[in-house]
Amino acid sequence: MNVREVLDFAKKNKVQVVDMKFVDLIGTWQHFTIPVSELTEGLFKDGSGLDGSSIRGWRAINNSDMLLVPDPATACMDPFCSVPTPGLVGNVVGRSRVKCTIAIRDTSRRRRRNISRAPRSATPPTGAGSRFSSSIMRGTTRQGVNLGGKIRHKEGYFPVPPTDTQQDIRTEMILEMEKAGIATEKHHHEVATAGQAEIDIRFDSLLRTADKMMMFKYIVKNVARRHGKTVTFMPKPIFGDNGSGMHTHQSIWKDGKPLFAGKEYAGVSQMCLHYIGGILKHAPALAAFTNPSTNSYKRLTPGFEAPVLLAYSSRNRSAGIRIPMYSPSPKAKRIEVRFPDPAANPYLAFSAMLMAGLDGIENKINPGEPAEKDLYDLEAKEAAKIRTMPGSLDEALNHLEKDHQFLLKGGVFSEDLIEAWIGYKRTKEVDTMRLRPHPYEFFLYYDV
Numbered sequence: 001m002n003v004r005e006v007l008d009f010a011k012k013n014k015v016q017v018v019d020m021k022f023v024d025l026i027g028t029w030q031h032f033t034i035p036v037s038e039l040t041e042g043l044f045k046d047g048s049g050l051d052g053s054s055i056r057g058w059r060a061i062n063n064s065d066m067l068l069v070p071d072p073a074t075a076c077m078d079p080f081c082s083v084p085t086p087g088l089v090g091n092v093v094g095r096s097r098v099k100c101t102i103a104i105r106d107t108s109r110r111r112r113r114n115i116s117r118a119p120r121s122a123t124p125p126t127g128a129g130s131r132f133s134s135s136i137m138r139g140t141t142r143q144g145v146n147l148g149g150k151i152r153h154k155e156g157y158f159p160v161p162p163t164d165t166q167q168d169i170r171t172e173m174i175l176e177m178e179k180a181g182i183a184t185e186k187h188h189h190e191v192a193t194a195g196q197a198e199i200d201i202r203f204d205s206l207l208r209t210a211d212k213m214m215m216f217k218y219i220v221k222n223v224a225r226r227h228g229k230t231v232t233f234m235p236k237p238i239f240g241d242n243g244s245g246m247h248t249h250q251s252i253w254k255d256g257k258p259l260f261a262g263k264e265y266a267g268v269s270q271m272c273l274h275y276i277g278g279i280l281k282h283a284p285a286l287a288a289f290t291n292p293s294t295n296s297y298k299r300l301t302p303g304f305e306a307p308v309l310l311a312y313s314s315r316n317r318s319a320g321i322r323i324p325m326y327s328p329s330p331k332a333k334r335i336e337v338r339f340p341d342p343a344a345n346p347y348l349a350f351s352a353m354l355m356a357g358l359d360g361i362e363n364k365i366n367p368g369e370p371a372e373k374d375l376y377d378l379e380a381k382e383a384a385k386i387r388t389m390p391g392s393l394d395e396a397l398n399h400l401e402k403d404h405q406f407l408l409k410g411g412v413f414s415e416d417l418i419e420a421w422i423g424y425k426r427t428k429e430v431d432t433m434r435l436r437p438h439p440y441e442f443f444l445y446y447d448v
Contacts, residue, residue: 025057027345278360
């Protein structure tokens with residue numbers, strides 16, 4: 001919708017209030033609500049004021065006045081409000097560090113998440129622990145409930161009900177997404193236990209896909225709450241089982257033509273191979289945005305289908321970048337970057353990957369030979385020749401500190417934003433985790 005259509009839409013739906021949403025530096029939606037009387041053409045030009053000093057990773061209190069300018073193209077009714085309420089996502093202007101100025105046409109996103117009951121966690125100074133009450137032990141029982149059909153570790157891919165207990169919940173999620181203008185392609189249970197699931201989203205431009213990913217999370221979490229459940233997008237919530245990734249499909253088009261289709265390996269163009277070369281070259285630095293949590297690196301370990309090795313291939317899902325081969329159509333030619341995870345701020349992660357790929361095109365970076373073997377089953381000497389993703393968030397931040405010039409081209413990213421990101425992640429996440437005793441350390445060392 002354009003501005004006039006949004007105003008007419010509000011009258012037609014007898015709207016009383018309007019919810020204004022924006023994303024913070026870390027990638028979490030924030031919001032405030034205005035009466036419908038404030039929904040005017042001027043709002044889309046002049047914005048609505050907010051205090052940026054209270055938002056994670058933003059400005060100091062002495063320089064904190066900002067404006068949220070809504071984007072009319074993001075307007076849709078919020079299905080979780082008790083009165084008719086449309087939601088609008090906006091750009092924060094002034095001195096915000098979060099800004100997205102580039103778009104790519106064919107960018108679809110796949111998100112995985114875990115559905116469970118009543119997770120518990122606690123981190124007081126004298127203790128730490130977490131627990132999911134969703135049973136993952138086959139044959140376990142509790143009062144009045146038979147849990148004999150529970151999924152075994154790493155055997156959750158595509159089971160039918162009653163083993164798949166969340167069929168109806170996922171269907172409700174995609175129906176709510178359709179109402180919000182998010183096209184989906186499929187949903188199903190995933191490999192891991194405790195309700196891990198996947199919903200595939202149809203491609204769109206970079207900016208619109210980032211908007212839709214924020215709405216995706218919002219819908220999934222609220223539908224789960226309707227059913228007395230909760231959802232986590234943590235990359236690795238459960239030890240010993242598969243983690244949750246965000247496989248990211250990318251291609252570039254011009255004047256309606258797919259530029260990644262060609263006659264090179266797997267039917268792609270030389271441009272596509274150079275794009276892959278850029279992603280692979282800068283992947284350790286990209287990880288700071290695409291895998292931005294300390295928990296991300298619990299997932300990026302061998303043995304759980306996680307794409308640790310930086311290689312590319314067709315069909316081969318053990319490679320960090322895959323060229324899907326479902327269709328011979330030139331319009332279907334794309335790459336799938338498999339190492340990102342759902343903890344990412346989509347605006348930053350998608351933009352960073354695009355900038356790395358464009359750097360590869362500009363500098364004609366050779367991605368090397370494709371990897372046709374199962375990379376999870378290589379001998380040690382052969383595996384040692386392939387570069388790997390960082391082993392920790394701290395390592396990824398060090399890579400970003402050394403390698404970020406490609407992000408600065410065209411003013412897409414700034415030194416200020418990158419410094420703020422690295423500083424926040426080190427002080428608020430890396431250091432806070434490093435300083436706290438881990439529960440498993442008591443098992444290892446209590447009796448030393």
